[in-house]
Amino acid sequence: MPPFFKYKKQKVHTDQSKDTQDSANHHVPEPIESSLSANLDSIKQKTGHSSDIIVRTIITGNTSLHKASVVYVAGLVDTQAINEFLIEPLQTNHDLLEKLYQQDGLDKVTKEFITLGSVHPVTNWDELFLSLMSGDTIILIDGSNKAWSASSKGGERRSIQEPSTQVSVRGSKESFTESIGTNIAMVRRIINNPDLWIETMKIGKVTRTDVSIMYINGIAKTEVVDEVRKRLKRINIDSILESGYIEQLIEDQTITPFPTIFTTERPDITAGNLLEGRVAIFVNGSPDALLAPALFIGFFQAVEDYYSRYDIATATRFIRVLAFFISLIGPAAYIAITTFHQEMIPTQLLIIVAAQRDSVPFPAFVEAIIMEIAFEILREAGIRMPKVIGSTISIVGALVIGQGAIQAGIVSPATVIVVAITAIANFATPSYTVAISARLIRFLFMIIAAVFGFYGIILGFIMLLVHLVSLRSFGVPYMTPLAPFIPKNLGDTIIRTPLWAEKIRPRLISSTDNPVRAGEDQKPAPPQKRGMKKKNTR
Amino acid sequence: MEKAKISAYQLFVLIVLFEVGSTLLIPLALDAKQDAWLTILLGMVGGFFLFLVNFRLFHYYPDILPTEYMQKIVGKSFGKFLAFLYILYFMYMAAKVVRDFGEMLITSTYPQTPLFIIIALFLVVIIYTIRKGIEVVARTGELLFLILLLLGISGTILIAISGIVDLKNLLPVLEEGIMPVLKTTFTQTLYIPFGEAVVFSMILPYLNQSKKGKRIGVYALGFSGLALTLVVAINISVLGVNLTARSQFPLLSTIQTIQIDEFLERLDVYFMLTLILGGFFKISLYFYVAVAGIANLFNFKEPSRLVYPMGIVILILSITIASNYAEHISEGTRFISLRIFLPFQVIIPVSLLIIAFFKHRKKRGK
Numbered sequence: 001m002p003p004f005f006k007y008k009k010q011k012v013h014t015d016q017s018k019d020t021q022d023s024a025n026h027h028v029p030e031p032i033e034s035s036l037s038a039n040l041d042s043i044k045q046k047t048g049h050s051s052d053i054i055v056r057t058i059i060t061g062n063t064s065l066h067k068a069s070v071v072y073v074a075g076l077v078d079t080q081a082i083n084e085f086l087i088e089p090l091q092t093n094h095d096l097l098e099k100l101y102q103q104d105g106l107d108k109v110t111k112e113f114i115t116l117g118s119v120h121p122v123t124n125w126d127e128l129f130l131s132l133m134s135g136d137t138i139i140l141i142d143g144s145n146k147a148w149s150a151s152s153k154g155g156e157r158r159s160i161q162e163p164s165t166q167v168s169v170r171g172s173k174e175s176f177t178e179s180i181g182t183n184i185a186m187v188r189r190i191i192n193n194p195d196l197w198i199e200t201m202k203i204g205k206v207t208r209t210d211v212s213i214m215y216i217n218g219i220a221k222t223e224v225v226d227e228v229r230k231r232l233k234r235i236n237i238d239s240i241l242e243s244g245y246i247e248q249l250i251e252d253q254t255i256t257p258f259p260t261i262f263t264t265e266r267p268d269i270t271a272g273n274l275l276e277g278r279v280a281i282f283v284n285g286s287p288d289a290l291l292a293p294a295l296f297i298g299f300f301q302a303v304e305d306y307y308s309r310y311d312i313a314t315a316t317r318f319i320r321v322l323a324f325f326i327s328l329i330g331p332a333a334y335i336a337i338t339t340f341h342q343e344m345i346p347t348q349l350l351i352i353v354a355a356q357r358d359s360v361p362f363p364a365f366v367e368a369i370i371m372e373i374a375f376e377i378l379r380e381a382g383i384r385m386p387k388v389i390g391s392t393i394s395i396v397g398a399l400v401i402g403q404g405a406i407q408a409g410i411v412s413p414a415t416v417i418v419v420a421i422t423a424i425a426n427f428a429t430p431s432y433t434v435a436i437s438a439r440l441i442r443f444l445f446m447i448i449a450a451v452f453g454f455y456g457i458i459l460g461f462i463m464l465l466v467h468l469v470s471l472r473s474f475g476v477p478y479m480t481p482l483a484p485f486i487p488k489n490l491g492d493t494i495i496r497t498p499l500w501a502e503k504i505r506p507r508l509i510s511s512t513d514n515p516v517r518a519g520e521d522q523k524p525a526p527p528q529k530r531g532m533k534k535k536n537t538r
Numbered sequence: 539m540e541k542a543k544i545s546a547y548q549l550f551v552l553i554v555l556f557e558v559g560s561t562l563l564i565p566l567a568l569d570a571k572q573d574a575w576l577t578i579l580l581g582m583v584g585g586f587f588l589f590l591v592n593f594r595l596f597h598y599y600p601d602i603l604p605t606e607y608m609q610k611i612v613g614k615s616f617g618k619f620l621a622f623l624y625i626l627y628f629m630y631m632a633a634k635v636v637r638d639f640g641e642m643l644i645t646s647t648y649p650q651t652p653l654f655i656i657i658a659l660f661l662v663v664i665i666y667t668i669r670k671g672i673e674v675v676a677r678t679g680e681l682l683f684l685i686l687l688l689l690g691i692s693g694t695i696l697i698a699i700s701g702i703v704d705l706k707n708l709l710p711v712l713e714e715g716i717m718p719v720l721k722t723t724f725t726q727t728l729y730i731p732f733g734e735a736v737v738f739s740m741i742l743p744y745l746n747q748s749k750k751g752k753r754i755g756v757y758a759l760g761f762s763g764l765a766l767t768l769v770v771a772i773n774i775s776v777l778g779v780n781l782t783a784r785s786q787f788p789l790l791s792t793i794q795t796i797q798i799d800e801f802l803e804r805l806d807v808y809f810m811l812t813l814i815l816g817g818f819f820k821i822s823l824y825f826y827v828a829v830a831g832i833a834n835l836f837n838f839k840e841p842s843r844l845v846y847p848m849g850i851v852i853l854i855l856s857i858t859i860a861s862n863y864a865e866h867i868s869e870g871t872r873f874i875s876l877r878i879f880l881p882f883q884v885i886i887p888v889s890l891l892i893i894a895f896f897k898h899r900k901k902r903g904k
């Protein structure tokens with residue numbers, strides 16, 4: 001008997017055949033010529049005589065004069081380093097270029113004279129432009145059909161700053177920048193281990209953006225790493241401008257409001273996730289690293305949970321999950337109660353609410369929808385508004401939407417309270433991406449509550465659960481460890497057990513060969529002789 | 539057969555949710571008066587036996603669905619006919635439970651909403667779930683099982699501290715001798731809910747550790763039997779036999795009597811949540827096995843496409859099954875237990891097992 005979802009498999013097959021076609025008509029790169037002037041001409045021609053391409057030609061030599069050129073892109077390189085460590089040695093050592101023409105001369109020169117970081121040979125134009133455009137310096141020598149690319153990346157960049165979206169009271173105060181090298185180094189500084197492996201590739205036909213995947217060999221599952229690599233290699237698009245591009249191109253399921261890849265701007269979160277066996281993806285130009293596979297519960301784990309003690313952490317995490325529920329079904333429950341289930345609230349409260357709603361011309365649903373939409377507009381405006389007029393919007397928001405709407409009798413005070421609590425609860429979710437999905441689904445819940453009351457809400461809730469449970473992130477079920485239920489990994493879900501009690505890594509995410517994260521007997525205890533208890537051993 | 543696997547724990551959860559599901563809410567075994575809890579325990583023992591019969595059959599044919607092994611046991615054409623009857627039975631049961639459920643909702647909370655709308659909305663959610671396959675059903679079960687467990691424990695605590703339990707209502711035990719208890723067992727509790735576990739013969743082949751299946755099934759039936767016993771005992775001790783027997787939904791009446799400090803009262807939403815979650819699994823499983831059975835019997839390549847048309851069939855069937863609630867109830871309690879449950883849950887599996895047993899012995903003899 002055939003499998004349930006055969007048509008899905010067929011889709012995969014068509015993708016594969018496309019891939020093979022693409023690789024078949026891959027073009028062969030042109031080699032570099034040996035004439036310097038011809039080479040310089042073609043560089044100028046291919047870059048359209050762009051003014052930021054700097055060419056410096058040097059003529060040196062004792063016995064005979066030789067010509068060499070240094071080519072770089074202004075702004076992308078560390079000019080001082082090029083002057084000191086590349087041009088100066090070339091000009092002062094007159095026999096340098098002569099050596100170049102000897103056998104193995106090139107090797108010798110790079111070893112002895114060029115004091116810049118890494119230097120490697122380049123033989124064709126594709127490679128040449130790739131390294132030139134990413135900030136390397138190209139050295140071309142007259143008469144040689146080999147060019148040299150010296151790494152000299154530099155230029156102006158934003159410095160490391162405090163995280164702006166994933167703020168924490170305790171813990172490191174640095175966040176990723178737009179430079180991929182800096183970001184990788186920041187993680188390396190936390191995990192000083194040779195098993196932290198990094199692979200870099202260029203993605204984007206036009207932008208040729210550096211994309212790196214990072215994982216800890218031995219902790220990450222090889223299947224997941226392979227899958228990430230495979231999905232990245234599949235990408236065939238002209239530009240990658242932000243890690244969001246990559247996220248949308250490699251996620252498991254596209255028709256869902258929930259994020260199946262975790263994004264973070266903090267190196268310590270990245271390190272923590274790498275240590276659980278996840279794979280991090282860095283994209284040059286983006287201060288957000290991607291982490292996969294992501295679990296639903298992961299979006300409720302704030303970094304501080306791990307830095308503060310477990311009882312506090314459990315309590316705050318519980319609050320967060322509660323806040324998520326409120327932000328999801330708060331207004332819906334209000335609509336259902338006031339429209340269908342008035343008997344569920346205490347009589348006193350019912351009288352108050354009914355008295356307020358007496359003068360309001362709209363049903364509870366319309367009222368709540370108006371307020372919710374008004375709030376969403378306020379929020380959207382607040383994000384994109386210039387900072388100088390920020391106070392205007394708070395005045396408009398508080399006075400017009402709050403006070404004004406109630407006094408005008410358009411909405412009842414109870415509705416405003418519900419909408420306000422919902423809005424605040426929405427901000428309690430540590431991850432912005434999952435908070436947005438709650439915002440979206442909230443409206444569906446409101447509609448179904450207006451039509452069917454609690455029956456609708458419960459059915460909507462079941463449907464939401466079914467959807468969540470059917471999601472996968474890089475093959476790992478999204479609701480792990482709740483469904484499938486893995487009792488050993490429950491320690492880091494709605495509750496957080498003490499660090500000394502969490503002995504193993506998450507089962508479906510990290511490699512099964514190496515599951516132990518903490519040794520035996522890690523529970524701290526007071527010294528025996530000072531303790532109040534009698535020793536058991538005697 | 540769908541290429542999916544479920545774990546032993548998932549099977550446990552599914553059986554418990556299926557057994558407890560809607561049975562929790564209806565008046566169960568009250569012909570035996572205050573001994574209702576005893577009939578449930580006896581029915582549970584019978585349920586063990588029926589489950590082991592089905593498990594033994596699965597043991598003989600571990601990789602194929604019952605719709606397929608029936609053809610191997612009694613011959614191709616008669617086996618196909620039998621399998622088709624089973625599929626009709628599953629569809630009928632799905633429709634019946636949907637109807638039960640819709641009627642319950644209308645009586646308890648939504649007196650003015652049309653039955654059709656209530657049932658249609660519910661089936662939309664179920665169709666969505668079934669289309670995702672058995673794995674998703676099982677995983678949803680794991681999550682909702684936790685929620686139901688939480689509801690059950692907190693509900694029991696609330697009932698206990700509100701001081702409405704009067705254990706004297708459960709006395710005297712065996713007032714009229716053992717006969718009424720046995721009679722109720724063999725006409726009611728053996729079939730609803732325990733005999734209904736015949737559905738799981740269609741789910742067992744998906745189990746990833748088939749050796750554990752036997753133990754898990756018995757545990758799950760035992761767990762649900764004890765839970766049902768507890769609920770029935772609580773209902774009777776809170777409401778008394780007469781009120782329980784007259785009440786349409788004893789559990790709802792019990793919950794409505796909870797009153798703590800004039801603040802915690804009217805906890806009807808408890809009842810509704812239990813009702814919907816339980817009904818959801820019962821209907822989903824019946825629906826799922828019907829789809830899987832048809833796909834298997836008629837060699838459908840994409841069973842998920844069957845879900846929409848069969849959903850519509852079940853919707854219409856559930857509306858036309860009876861013209862009103864009274865008719866539906868009397869059909870459900872008097873008519874079908876001996877005419878439908880007895881053959882499908884007891885006679886056919888047992889005779890299949892006997893034939894399969896002799897066939898296998900003959901094979902081994904050769």
